[in-house]
Amino acid sequence: MSEIYDAIIIGGGHNGLTHAAYLARAGKKVLVLERRHIVGGAAVTEEIYPGFKYSACSYVVSLLRPEVIRELNLANFGLAIVPLDSTFTPLPEGNYLARWGDHDKTRREIMRHSPVDAEAYEQFGKLMHQLAMMVKPILATVPPDVTSLHPRELFKLLSLARHFRKSGGRLLYHMTKLMTMSSADFLSEWFETEVLKATMSASGIIGTFLGPRSPGTAYVLLHHYVGEIDATFRSWGWVRGGMGNVSQSIAASAQRHGAEIRTRAAVARVLVKSGKVAGGRALPFRSGICKRRDEH
DSSP states (O other): OOOOSSEEEEBBHHHHHHHHHHHHHTTOEEEOOOSSSBTTTTEEEEEETTTTTEEOOOBBBSSSSSHHHHHHTGGGGGOEEEEOOOEEEEEEEEEEEEEEHHHHHHHHHHHHHHHHHHHHHHHHHHHHHHHHHHGGGTTTTTOOOOOOOHHHHHHHHHHHHHHHHHHHHHHHHHHHHHHHHHHHHHHHOOOOOHHHHHHHHHTTTTTTSOTTTEEEEEEEEHHHHEETTTTTTTTOOETTTTTHHHHHHHHHHHHHOOOOOEESOOOOEEEEEEEEEEEEEEEEEEOOOOOOOOHH
């Protein structure tokens, strides 16, 4: 069966689903093709053991932009986020390090291990907040095409340069260090306590397949200060029902606006005609239809 679509999205991960939702919301006829039996990519909830469901890959949410949640009306499609308030790092001798949503409580906890680090943690937090506010405005900006000489693209580049220049030399200096250093080396410039550095270094390697001494992982630390939930800056959360509910809510929003989602539909080839994409050819797998949430 051959149909005409305005857009065919290969891969039903949460990013592909978000594209589908916005395109469908704009009135386009959209098809999403997902190889697996379930949509979501890394943001999935699966029954690994009978009767027990897990967030199989991604496990916390924060960088899902508030404007996306609002514009796609994800709360009405089942998305509910519970704040992640604390972390706990056990030590071999029975001691531990806890960090809380309450900054003062965390500072007192760090002071048990090192008064010097407790003071440094205060200054570190202020700097990271400033860097996060420096980065936040460009998160939802379409990147300029640096190879184009079109006035529109040049204006975007100029605006970006002005934004960073306005931030000042001190923040640019620290941003350059974040972009190039490893999380372990960057944190060692601030703290002396191994348990604190180890705990925070872990935040620099999540999802990177790198080690804490790999260059560039310091920037990932900044993501933990950019996160936002319900207009609360620097907050992370658990999703009720697992991370799969992020993808399911986006899929339901896309379908409500008319997008079609097919699972078990691997794409073997993208068909190109006269230099333009003309369609796709799927492998002869049994295709499934992703049901809307209210059809389950």
